[in-house]
Amino acid sequence: MTLRTACELAIIGGGPAGMAAATQASALGIDTLVLDEQPAPGGQIHRGIETVQATRAADMRILGEDYAEGAVLTATFRASGAAYEPGSVVWQALEDGRIGVSCDGASRMLTARRILITTGAMERPVPLPGWTLPGVMGAGAAQTLLKASGMVPDVPVAIIGTGPLIYLIAAQFVRAGVQIAAVLLTAPEVGMADAIKLLPGAMRSGRTLLKGLAWRSELRSAGVRMLHGVSRPVIEGAGQVESVSYTHGGVRHRTPVGLVLLHNGVIPNTQLSLATRCKHEWDARQQYWRPQTDEWSATSHARIAVAGDGAGIMGARAAASQGRMAALDAAVRLGKIDAARRDAMVSDDRAELERQHALREMLDRLFQPAQELLAPTGIGGVVCRCEDVTVSELEDAVEKGCTDVNRVKAFTRCGMGPCQGRMCGPTVAQVIARKLGQTPDVPGQFRIRLPVRPISLAELAELQT
Amino acid sequence: MKGRAIVIGGGLHGCGTALHLAQKGFDALVLEKNSAGRHASGVNAGGVRQLRRHPAEIPLSVAAMERWLHLDAFLGADLAAMCEFTGRVGQVAAAENDADMASLIARSDEVHRLGWTHEELLDQAELRKVAPALARHCVGGLISRRDGYANPYRTSQAFRLKAQRAGVRFQEGTRVLGLEQMSEGWRVETSADRFESDIVVNCGGAWGWQIAGMVGEVLPHVDFAPSMMVSARLPHFLDPVVLGVGRKLSFKQTDNGTVVIGGGIFGIPDLDAETADPVADRLIISARTVSDLFPIMRTAVIVRTWAGLEARMPDDIPVIGPSTTVRNLWHAFGFSGHGFQLSPIVGSLLAELIVEGRSSLPLEPFRAGRFSEGSAVTHPEVAS
Amino acid sequence: MFRRLHEPSATVTVYLDDAPLRVAAGDTVAAALLGVGVAVFRAAPRHGSPRGPHCMIGNCYECLVEIDGMPYRQACLTTVADGMRIRRPIEREAPP
Numbered sequence: 020m021t022l023r024t025a026c027e028l029a030i031i032g033g034g035p036a037g038m039a040a041a042t043q044a045s046a047l048g049i050d051t052l053v054l055d056e057q058p059a060p061g062g063q064i065h066r067g068i069e070t071v072q073a074t075r076a077a078d079m080r081i082l083g084e085d086y087a088e089g090a091v092l093t094a095t096f097r098a099s100g101a102a103y104e105p106g107s108v109v110w111q112a113l114e115d116g117r118i119g120v121s122c123d124g125a126s127r128m129l130t131a132r133r134i135l136i137t138t139g140a141m142e143r144p145v146p147l148p149g150w151t152l153p154g155v156m157g158a159g160a161a162q163t164l165l166k167a168s169g170m171v172p173d174v175p176v177a178i179i180g181t182g183p184l185i186y187l188i189a190a191q192f193v194r195a196g197v198q199i200a201a202v203l204l205t206a207p208e209v210g211m212a213d214a215i216k217l218l219p220g221a222m223r224s225g226r227t228l229l230k231g232l233a234w235r236s237e238l239r240s241a242g243v244r245m246l247h248g249v250s251r252p253v254i255e256g257a258g259q260v261e262s263v264s265y266t267h268g269g270v271r272h273r274t275p276v277g278l279v280l281l282h283n284g285v286i287p288n289t290q291l292s293l294a295t296r297c298k299h300e301w302d303a304r305q306q307y308w309r310p311q312t313d314e315w316s317a318t319s320h321a322r323i324a325v326a327g328d329g330a331g332i333m334g335a336r337a338a339a340s341q342g343r344m345a346a347l348d349a350a351v352r353l354g355k356i357d358a359a360r361r362d363a364m365v366s367d368d369r370a371e372l373e374r375q376h377a378l379r380e381m382l383d384r385l386f387q388p389a390q391e392l393l394a395p396t397g398i399g400g401v402v403c404r405c406e407d408v409t410v411s412e413l414e415d416a417v418e419k420g421c422t423d424v425n426r427v428k429a430f431t432r433c434g435m436g437p438c439q440g441r442m443c444g445p446t447v448a449q450v451i452a453r454k455l456g457q458t459p460d461v462p463g464q465f466r467i468r469l470p471v472r473p474i475s476l477a478e479l480a481e482l483q484t
Numbered sequence: 485m486k487g488r489a490i491v492i493g494g495g496l497h498g499c500g501t502a503l504h505l506a507q508k509g510f511d512a513l514v515l516e517k518n519s520a521g522r523h524a525s526g527v528n529a530g531g532v533r534q535l536r537r538h539p540a541e542i543p544l545s546v547a548a549m550e551r552w553l554h555l556d557a558f559l560g561a562d563l564a565a566m567c568e569f570t571g572r573v574g575q576v577a578a579a580e581n582d583a584d585m586a587s588l589i590a591r592s593d594e595v596h597r598l599g600w601t602h603e604e605l606l607d608q609a610e611l612r613k614v615a616p617a618l619a620r621h622c623v624g625g626l627i628s629r630r631d632g633y634a635n636p637y638r639t640s641q642a643f644r645l646k647a648q649r650a651g652v653r654f655q656e657g658t659r660v661l662g663l664e665q666m667s668e669g670w671r672v673e674t675s676a677d678r679f680e681s682d683i684v685v686n687c688g689g690a691w692g693w694q695i696a697g698m699v700g701e702v703l704p705h706v707d708f709a710p711s712m713m714v715s716a717r718l719p720h721f722l723d724p725v726v727l728g729v730g731r732k733l734s735f736k737q738t739d740n741g742t743v744v745i746g747g748g749i750f751g752i753p754d755l756d757a758e759t760a761d762p763v764a765d766r767l768i769i770s771a772r773t774v775s776d777l778f779p780i781m782r783t784a785v786i787v788r789t790w791a792g793l794e795a796r797m798p799d800d801i802p803v804i805g806p807s808t809t810v811r812n813l814w815h816a817f818g819f820s821g822h823g824f825q826l827s828p829i830v831g832s833l834l835a836e837l838i839v840e841g842r843s844s845l846p847l848e849p850f851r852a853g854r855f856s857e858g859s860a861v862t863h864p865e866v867a868s
Numbered sequence: 869m870f871r872r873l874h875e876p877s878a879t880v881t882v883y884l885d886d887a888p889l890r891v892a893a894g895d896t897v898a899a900a901l902l903g904v905g906v907a908v909f910r911a912a913p914r915h916g917s918p919r920g921p922h923c924m925i926g927n928c929y930e931c932l933v934e935i936d937g938m939p940y941r942q943a944c945l946t947t948v949a950d951g952m953r954i955r956r957p958i959e960r961e962a963p964p
Contacts, residue, residue, distance in 0.1 A: 111764060119764050128764065128765070296759075419641060419645065420520070420641065420644065420645070421641070422519075423519070426519055426522075426637075429521075429526060429527075429637035429638075430637060430638060430641060432740075435787075435788065436787075437716060437787055439787070439788065466759075466790075468761065468762060468788065468789050468790050468791075469762060469764055469789055470764075470786060470787075470788075470789070473716065473785045473786060473787050474785070474786050475783070475784065475785050475786070476715070476771050476774060476775060476781055476782070476784040476785070476786055477771075477775065477782055477783075479764075479767055479768060479771040479786060480768060480771035480772045480774075480775050482764060482765070482767075482768050482771075484764075484765050484768075
């Protein structure tokens, strides 16, 4: 495969937004290149879908219909004519359209007239006591293992946190015969009547509401121990996870486990968009940062757009619609079609986005980020996994006058490790804000510079420009 | 009380000057447009270097080194520890060939002629002893054995805290917009409040020329953005800091095992946005130099890069001293990429000059007026 | 910690700290190691605390291992290949 050095539209990320955008862009005659760090398209939600279809079709029943929807999207993308380079890690995207990318141990700069970032979301870090022990993973990590490798836990598992993904993964486990020791939900239980009351958009999102409730009753029927209103969860073990302790019903409990899965919602992965220095804004309700984008996913940089969950959590269907709309907008900007033609082609996607907006509003209200899980309460809690920086070290830095995330980073090394703040940035801001009585956006975001993923010195020395 | 002093700029030289003025009885206020140590002071390579300094800087550098080696006495034990200073590991310039070596020999001769003994020539065997990880083709070097490195941001905060303990007030997020000289003293307009002061000190770093411009003083305004790379941790393989001779390099392994690589590679400065970006293409040269000089780095991984904003003077040495156009205003900026090591001494000397009318070390070569005299000459032997 | 739902359709042989392992073709190194019961991939630098994969999608950098002589490779972003040599630089105990 000859690797490309130039294209009209470079799409970074091979999930629903990227695939839909590439399909649409290619159909409009745009010379399109998709750079995907994964070995096959699908992103996270449709991870490994081609392999599952080909070799583990029986697993589709376990994975559910949201997953299966990716099959058509992926097949259409493959047939679209857009160039696809898997195993390609983008470590820089510049305002002028240049991209630094590494593939098979070699790096090069490539030039695009327009860049569409579709790198999606990540699970919000959940810095519980003991969260760094081996055997503690994100709920999404278990999903990745199930989808990409057909693997499930073979030890008792506890799932801790809040968010619809917890119900989904637990239901998938039930279908796969996994022993769930406990589902520990930090939020209070929301009954059907409350859900409908809370949700002005409930009727429009009826199908999804029913689906979520169906997962819950599936769990109940299977006798899964689900506890609501759990507080002070602590993960314990020497060298590896052994048990979880928690408070429920005013009583302290301990449950032996071999695996703990954490989840406190999903947030945009802004590492690459932040590195471009386009403008970002704080979503106060969902407590995350996202790039400022318009309806067409354009950012404050003339040549860069961000579509899909990377621009704000809306789910796979919205991501596909945004991807298509971003491609249409790109076609106008690249002179392939005029604005009138673009506007005539978006009504379906616009309608889909409205539906998804209403649904998202409902989900946001049902599943607000658990405050207790946003920042460790104990001063010994590890915030920065890479550099083992604790809450007390961060608070000490604040007391010494380091009152934003970058100052704290420079003073404590928090955020300087290989993950470059992906796993600690949100928490650091929460710790500072809590200490200074601010809202969590005030301490800001880490300044991100190239390389967005580490690059070997040898590759840098041989960089093809 | 001696009077009111406003120091513009909360970097190392601003903090150092404010500290020493406060110690001499001034009521000192630092006005900082971002946060103390945000720029060059906080993001430089952290080299604490006497080696290969411009002759005018050598007396200051040697005096500063004394303070570094006795940081407890200067800052107090807790703030000294904050700096994470590692001294006496040496900084060594490594010659790759005879031409490099010849220039080091010439340098050594010059330094001895001037009466200094801190720089020492090394033959190949001695070089290999101090830096065994250096490539075998290196033929010799020039070392200053007392040199070392520190954490620049933590050092900046230590200086700020020391100043605060001495009574210096800080106002961050406060940008100076105008300076108006009155019959007695100054009126300082800022983005926040208006202040009045008896004296003003311009420690504005890369923006120093703008501050000077506010009083009609035209000083050189070349800014540049030295960039740095840092690797993932490696097992300890290097004690001294290594500098390139024929090729640009500044190379050190910190106490936590990460390797900081810099030296003459520039990013793109943006003074208005107050930030700077490293450029991947320009890092290629540095990556190749490192690979050539340190074979152990062939499996190293670069985790992060950054760039800082510095002011460069035409002769690569700073402006330290009184304004040439107005009374009661002094400058200490333009350190051209190598002000870090001088930070314990500059503020002290400037405070002497301000209060007593003379400094204990010669500041004449740094006078602001030298540019219009046409006497500023680039010195060949200035390492960045 | 994890088991496969089905027998893999194809396998490859990789070496973990010089010991051969038969793993499913197409798996990431992280999944392959978890699948044979390896929970600890490395030690975090500051205190040497044991670490294993956490996010599985390339964000946490806990799954760093040495692959074919190159250190600092994310196991969750690397697909297994026949003959691949995987090392865990701190851990030297025999695999299960």
